[in-house]
Amino acid sequence: MSIVREGLILTGRDLAHWRRQPWTPIFNLLFTIMLLLMFAFIFGGSIQLPGGGDYIHFLLPGMMTLAMMFGLETTMTTMANDSKKGITDRLRSMPISDASVSLGRVGADMVSAVIEIVILIIGGLLLGWRATNSPLAGLVAVALLLWLRFAVLWVGIFLGLTTGRHDGATVLVQVLVWPVGFLSNVFAAPEFMPSWLGAVAAWNPISATATAVRELFGNPTGVTSGWLDEASLLAAIVWPLAITAVFLPLSARAYRRLRK
């Protein structure tokens, strides 16, 4: 299949970047680790969980989920830079499939997501985090995290293709990922938030994944009632599916519209 071959070549291009400039991904990781340490030690002591439980066990799955969501920025900016520099146009003038360009992006970003998850697991273990369920449940948890990253990828590809030439849009997204990421149950339990805010946080797709992953790892979820308590696994599958169902076709359309 030539699409797979082309996708792999483009994935290889990104992997070659890391070899040339290892500092860029390392700084990204350090940033995630810094957030982890900040919440574990600075805020962690004063955050209470409904249903009890040690904060680090609650925090780590949340951090993994947040890292997946923050991947949006990477996907979007890489995509945008390629359009800005004419690389996308060069690829479009070549006899390769339309899908290959996105596929290369998916390949590279999924590889980096796996690395991020592994690093966070190692960091977590060092800080005392433990997964108490079966290894299979752990693998399902990782799969759900990657599933969220996959959905977010298409949002990033779409935004990168459509707003790539406006630097302002990039900055806007870089700012917006913060409230969207924090307005969830990643760091604190929605049940202790003002009720309207808690409702919003519970409905945040990130909360679904974070809760499901906590359950699968055997960690405290901070959820004692409500639909999220009963259906987090389902929600962690359906939310990313819905996002992908909207943004994958939008991305394909945006790519075709470059011809207009």
Added chain:
Amino acid sequence: MHDEREHDRDRPAVRASGLVKHYGNVRALDELSIQIPAGTIHGLLGPNGAGKSTAINVLSTLVDITQGTAEVAGFDVSRQADRVRQRIGLVGQTAALDEILGGRQNLLIFGQLLGLSRRDAKRRADELLGKFSLTEAADRAVSTYSGGMRRRLDIAVGMILDPVVLFLDEPTTGLDPRGRTDVWNSVREIAARGTTVLLTTQYLEEADSLASQVSIMKAGRIIAEGTPNDLKRQRGGDRVEITAADQAEAIAMRDALNTADTSASEEAAVELDEATAVVTCPATRGTGDLATVVRKLDAAGITTDDIVLRRPTLDEVFLTLTEKEDA
């Protein structure tokens, strides 16, 4: 691919007729028609916003045509885009290179994407690095390259498949004279080996020095076409240009030349630019008129050592033509 090219010798490499491209309400191309014989360098000349890049984008299958037809390397750009893409190289306005990777890696990645095996892509990369004098810098990150090196690598990527048609969108914009000369030499070599080159430029000098045919574009259409010499002739042929020491002397010169009876002043077209103290008059008989002018100045007791016979530059042609259009 080479056999095919031989076979297509007599067919134009690019043939477009009545191309129209709308961007919203903007008519970026307005009934553009063009024919480029195989193996030649064709210059598309025009100010910013004339539609040069749009023309390149349409012909290189990047952008849909609103109306009209275009064939590149014998295939229709709308209906046979993939066939066209196998036969063209596109070098856009910004160097479309991976800045983090080295030149060799860039050539490898694009070569493999174009369907070469890893080994063939490597061989081709080495070949092109040599041809474009980049062997020494092959493994350095492209971000450390000079503008000229970047451009050459950019063109090398466009040449990986030895295309039938190479599109160059303003290939020397922003380069220093050395970089520009290097790019020019590369373009000449490429054309000498049989690739048809369509290049856009704002520099008339560039079109003059590289292209065998030039089309001048304005507002999405071609307003003049021909060899650089044809176009210069349209502006009124050779002229004698004398630079006087000061304004008073320049006026004296004009009066001396304006005294009827010789061919140099027949058309009463002696012009005086007071600001620069330059007097010009048409020289339809070339050096014969130059001699006449010198004799007349002599007779009027004016000596000058700054007198030249010169052809109009493409700049003048260009300005005349675009001003005419505005009027």
